[in-house]
Amino acid sequence: xxxxxxxxxxxxxxxxxxxxxxxxxxxxxxxxxxxxxxxxxxxxxxxxxxxxxxxxxxxxxxxxxxxxxxxxxxxxxxxxxxxxxxxxxxxxxxxxxxxxxxxxxxxxxxxxxxxxxxxxxxxxxxxxxxxxxxxxxxxxxxxxxxxxxxxxxxxxxxxxxxxxxxxxxxxxxxxxxxxxxxxxxxxxxxxxxxxxxxxxxxxxxxxxxxxxxxxxxxxxxxxxxxxxxxxxxxxxxxxxxxxxxxxxxxxxxxxxxxxxxxxxxxxxxxxx
Numbered sequence: 001x002x003x004x005x006x007x008x009x010x011x012x013x014x015x016x017x018x019x020x021x022x023x024x025x026x027x028x029x030x031x032x033x034x035x036x037x038x039x040x041x042x043x044x045x046x047x048x049x050x051x052x053x054x055x056x057x058x059x060x061x062x063x064x065x066x067x068x069x070x071x072x073x074x075x076x077x078x079x080x081x082x083x084x085x086x087x088x089x090x091x092x093x094x095x096x097x098x099x100x101x102x103x104x105x106x107x108x109x110x111x112x113x114x115x116x117x118x119x120x121x122x123x124x125x126x127x128x129x130x131x132x133x134x135x136x137x138x139x140x141x142x143x144x145x146x147x148x149x150x151x152x153x154x155x156x157x158x159x160x161x162x163x164x165x166x167x168x169x170x171x172x173x174x175x176x177x178x179x180x181x182x183x184x185x186x187x188x189x190x191x192x193x194x195x196x197x198x199x200x201x202x203x204x205x206x207x208x209x210x211x212x213x214x215x216x217x218x219x220x221x222x223x224x225x226x227x228x229x230x231x232x233x234x235x236x237x238x239x240x241x242x243x244x245x246x247x248x249x250x251x252x253x254x255x256x257x258x259x260x261x262x263x264x265x266x267x268x269x270x271x272x
Contacts, residue, residue: 007267032060
């Protein structure tokens with residue numbers, strides 16, 4: 001005797017639901033391949049110490065394959081009404097649901113520590129390699145930081161002072177000519193993308209930053225005074241609700257998959 005009532009409805013929903021999940025797995029797999037092949041500039045920012053792009057890519061690759069297998073298991077189990085496959089599917093959904101909760105708890109509990117690690121690695125990569133354009137690593141770090149600072153209109157990790165300990169500054173022999181305390185990418189630009197006052201930004205008078213003689217709390221209208229870490233962090237936090245929404249949606253999907261699979265199993269037993 002076949003499924004009836006709510007169990008039959010669950011069967012249809014399970015098939016449709018897992019076909020969508022399977023397509024999502026293909027998308028994750030494609031994204032993983034792209035991330036592994038095309039390395040992100042964040043890798044250069046930290047001199048490869050925080051290889052987010054490739055790490056995320058491998059996670060997407062493994063996750064995409066796993067999602068496709070689980071979706072196939074659920075779809076096939078629901079369509080053929082195979083109880084053992086549905087029970088295995090249910091167990092996998094429970095494990096994934098617990099892992100999701102654990103991940104959310106860990107991120108929330110160790111958010112401060114995670115931020116400190118990222119900040120320290122960014123600072124270490126910049127100090128050790130920025131300005132070393134005669135090496136592949138140094139050139140990559142320099143280009144990545146220049147692009148990052150132009151994009152976010154910021155300077156350094158926490159502020160411009162970090163450049164005093166980089167090859168960019170320490171390799172200079174001036175004055176004369178005046179020492180450039182920050183790279184051009186730290187300078188405020190006009191609509192055409194040209195620095196408004198390059199010398200006033202890189203080599204200002206002693207009373208203005210980034211000159212080390214500038215009084216504490218002084219500002220320079222030609223220099224980006226904000227650090228890049230907080231700028232990037234604030235930008236990401238603006239989209240925090242999107243991440244939260246995705247996490248909630250995934251949780252609902254996992255919970256729905258558990259309920260639907262057990263609904264079919266119970267419906268089949270009742271019909272036997």
